[in-house]
Amino acid sequence: xxxxxxxxxxxxxxxxxxxxxxxxxxxxxxxxxxxxxxxxxxxxxxxxxxxxxxxxxxxxxxxxxxxxxxxxxxxxxxxxxxxxxxxxxxxxxxxxxxxxxxxxxxxxxxxxxxxxxxxxxxxxxxxxxxxxxxxxxxxxxxxxxxxxxxxxxxxxxxxx
Amino acid sequence: xxxxxxxxxxxxxxxxxxxxxxxxxxxxxxxxxxxxxxxxxxxxxxxxxxxxxxxxxxxxxxxxxxxxxxxxxxxxxxxxxxxxxxxxxxxxxxxxxxxxxxxxxxxxxxxxxxxxxxxxxxxxxxxxxxxxxxxxxxxxxxxxxxxxxxxxxxxxxxxx
DNA sequence: TATTGTTATACTCTATAACTATA
DNA sequence: TATAGTTATAGAGTATAACAATA
Numbered sequence: 001x002x003x004x005x006x007x008x009x010x011x012x013x014x015x016x017x018x019x020x021x022x023x024x025x026x027x028x029x030x031x032x033x034x035x036x037x038x039x040x041x042x043x044x045x046x047x048x049x050x051x052x053x054x055x056x057x058x059x060x061x062x063x064x065x066x067x068x069x070x071x072x073x074x075x076x077x078x079x080x081x082x083x084x085x086x087x088x089x090x091x092x093x094x095x096x097x098x099x100x101x102x103x104x105x106x107x108x109x110x111x112x113x114x115x116x117x118x119x120x121x122x123x124x125x126x127x128x129x130x131x132x133x134x135x136x137x138x139x140x141x142x143x144x145x146x147x148x149x150x151x152x153x154x155x156x157x158x159x160x
Numbered sequence: 161x162x163x164x165x166x167x168x169x170x171x172x173x174x175x176x177x178x179x180x181x182x183x184x185x186x187x188x189x190x191x192x193x194x195x196x197x198x199x200x201x202x203x204x205x206x207x208x209x210x211x212x213x214x215x216x217x218x219x220x221x222x223x224x225x226x227x228x229x230x231x232x233x234x235x236x237x238x239x240x241x242x243x244x245x246x247x248x249x250x251x252x253x254x255x256x257x258x259x260x261x262x263x264x265x266x267x268x269x270x271x272x273x274x275x276x277x278x279x280x281x282x283x284x285x286x287x288x289x290x291x292x293x294x295x296x297x298x299x300x301x302x303x304x305x306x307x308x309x310x311x312x313x314x315x316x317x318x319x320x
Numbered sequence: 321t322a323t324t325g326t327t328a329t330a331c332t333c334t335a336t337a338a339c340t341a342t343a
Numbered sequence: 344t345a346t347a348g349t350t351a352t353a354g355a356g357t358a359t360a361a362c363a364a365t366a
Contacts, residue, residue, distance in 0.1 A: 018267050022229055030292065032202035042192035075347055080184060085348065140191055155197070246327075246328090
């Protein structure tokens with residue numbers, strides 16, 4: 001009986017192989033990879049659409065939270081959006097300079113300030129949220145309404 | 161008949177309101193917000209788990225693509241992972257220094273180099289992919305297998 | 321003339337340490 | 344003693360311009 005292990009191994013190719021089309025099957029089997037790619041795809045659509053308002057995703061989130069939570073503090077914004085306090089200071093400062101939000105004294109804690117939209121801020125948030133609704137529609141155009149709802153439910157099962 | 165418009169408006173509260181618990185309903189109705197939060201949650205679990213291997217998410221993606229596509233070029237990696245060429249140079253250089261990948265001449269294009277795993281790289285990718293499988297399991301623990309599959313299908317409908 | 325890979329560099333994002341005023 | 348907000352600063356991530364070698 002011939003000893004297979006004594007046979008010469010398949011000779012290494014003299015020429016190293018090259019890749020015709022990249023196989024991404026493995027990465028695309030990972031939830032983390034897919035979530036990140038989808039998030040970046042939506043942000044890429046967000047940026048040009050919201051550029052006329054000079055709002056980055058984080059600015060929009062902050063303004064929107066202030067709109068729906070009048071009197072929210074910087075600390076609460078940080079906790080909700082997972083932003084570190086030193087990194088929020090500049091954002092709030094800029095939004096205040098642009099006359100979109102104002103700081104009022106906190107009724108219970110003199111260390112804190114409650115954030116509120118100005119009339120200009122109200123107007124801008126209203127327009128921005130309309131644009132975002134259109135963007136969401138476009139970004140999820142290949143999903144049915146039911147799929148869109150399912151998608152958000154499943155994503156929230158991961159991070160909430 | 162009394163003229164309602166002549167009545168004094170509801171007086172503005174003397175004390176500005178404060179927020180007991182933050183209302184995030186609106187943001188959580190946006191696919192972009194949910195996808196980003198889920199992606200960041202998974203990355204936060206990735207970092208400590210892969211720290212022993214000194215691999216960031218992007219390093220893992222690069223190594224994994226080289227593993228499954230022997231001979232892939234830097235240009236192909238950039239296109240697949242949406243990385244700009246100048247930002248890939250350092251990563252590939254580091255992985256080569258760590259003796260995880262090597263560059264072989266490309267059989268068809270003398271400008272390019274084909275990337276291949278070294279034996280050390282093969283070993284590390286095998287272990288890293290096992291860890292990532294465990295991480296995926298943990299991160300999606302509240303999803304059924306069917307939900308996990310659905311989630312990835314829906315995410316791919318957004319970015320592919 | 322276009323593309324691969326590279327260098328240099330600027331800009332943005334994220335993180336840590338330390339301080340003040342108030343709780 | 345702990346917390347809200349702030350300053351300064353370091354590090355990581357992302358972007359553009361320009362170049363050499365090859366297609």
